[in-house]
Each structure stands twice: as structure tokens, then as C-alpha cells.
Amino acid sequence: MNNSGQGIKEEIKYNSADQFVARQQLEVPDLQDYYQIIEVLLDGKPIEDFKGTTIIDLFNYYNVLD
Incomplete structure (x- = not known):
């Protein structure tokens, strides 16, 4: 993942697609x-x-699959 176009690359891992969707739905x-x-x-x-x-x-991709 490239953070906000500033050339900063980060990696984030989730245990499942469902966990990713749930974390993105938080306030x-x-x-x-x-x-x-x-x-x-x-x-x-x-x-x-x-x-x-x-x-x-990516959120929309996984959220539609559910």
C-alpha cells in the first residue's frame, strides 16, 4: 500500500477479508x-x-462479495 501519494509504503495484514471489512467500518x-x-x-x-x-x-470488492 502506498500511503497518500507521499512515496511511503506500508504493509498491513488481516486474518481474513471479513476482518478487513469490519475494521474499515469503524468510526x-x-x-x-x-x-x-x-x-x-x-x-x-x-x-x-x-x-x-x-x-x-478493495472495501467495495469484499463488501459486495458478502
Whole structure:
């Protein structure tokens, strides 16, 4: 994940997609919606059909799957 276009790269891990969605629904989410995504892995493998570029894209991807 690239933090706010400032060239700062961070990595964050969740135990599941459900945990990611739940953490993003908090009043103060773990990640800002506009953060750019570099790579998303699930069980160590890239998610082939995810085409988004930001945290909100990933949230919407997983939230629709539920």
C-alpha cells in the first residue's frame, strides 16, 4: 500500500477479508479510503479479479462479495 501519494509504503495484514471489512467500518478505520494499493494477497496469492487501485475499491470488492 502506498500511503497518500507521499512515496511511503506500508504493509498491513488481516486474518481474513471479513476482518478487513469490519475494521474499515469503524468510526476511525485502519486505513484511509484514498490510500493507493500496490498489491493485495489472499492466502499468499494475488487476487486475480480485483482491479481496483484504492482502499475504498478493495472495501467495495469484499463488501459486495458478502
